[in-house]
Amino acid sequence: MKYTFNILICILPLLIAGNTILVYKNFQDSNISSNNPRMPGTINIKTGDKIFTATLLDNATAMAFKAMLPLTINMTELNGNEKYFRLPADLQANASNPGTIKTGDLMLWGANTIVLFYKSFSTSYTYTKVGKIDDPTGLAAALGSDDVKVTFELRQER
Known part of the structure; x- marks a missing residue:
């Protein structure tokens, strides 16, 4: 009995310390939104030498898109107002008609x-909203009037 008690006294602090470290790590992981595809956040959208910051919405489509990042794609010009790309996989959609599209909108068709x-x-047309560029000033000039290479990536929090 005394032998068992001594072993328990020696092991108990190690068990408590180990659980504390795991709880702290899980807390840290759950609070890093830029690395967690289950949480909305901000992304960078790069084209040429221009970088735009976009805020993702809190919906399943945005979370699934975020999980695909980083993503560099060749976007196709359409109608003098948008660039599009067909993703290799379907995302969960919840489309509705926004009525008005605004410069900097990122949507799923x-x-x-x-x-x-x-x-x-x-x-x-109906779209599922994914996010929006925070300041779209200069976006049209950066994207140009032809097809363009665009990189979507997680924004590193500082």
Whole structure:
């Protein structure tokens, strides 16, 4: 009995310390939104030498898109107001008609087409909102009027 008690006294501090470290690590991991695809956050959108910061919405589509990052794609020009790319996998969609598209909107058309809008206009189409560029000043010039290479990546918090 005395022998068992001594072993327990020696092991107990190690067990408590180990559990404390695990709890602290889980707390840290759950609070780092830029590395957690289950939480919305901010991303960088790069084209040429320009970088735009975008805020993702808190929805399943944005979370699934975030989990795909980093992603460098060749976006196709369409209608003089948007660039699009067909993703290799479908994302969960919850489309609705926004009525008006705004410069800097990042949306999903259908289940697998990511669209970055660089001009505002009225629309009758339905989209699932993914996010929005925080300051779209200069976005149209940066994207140009042709197809363009764009990189979407997690924004590193400082």
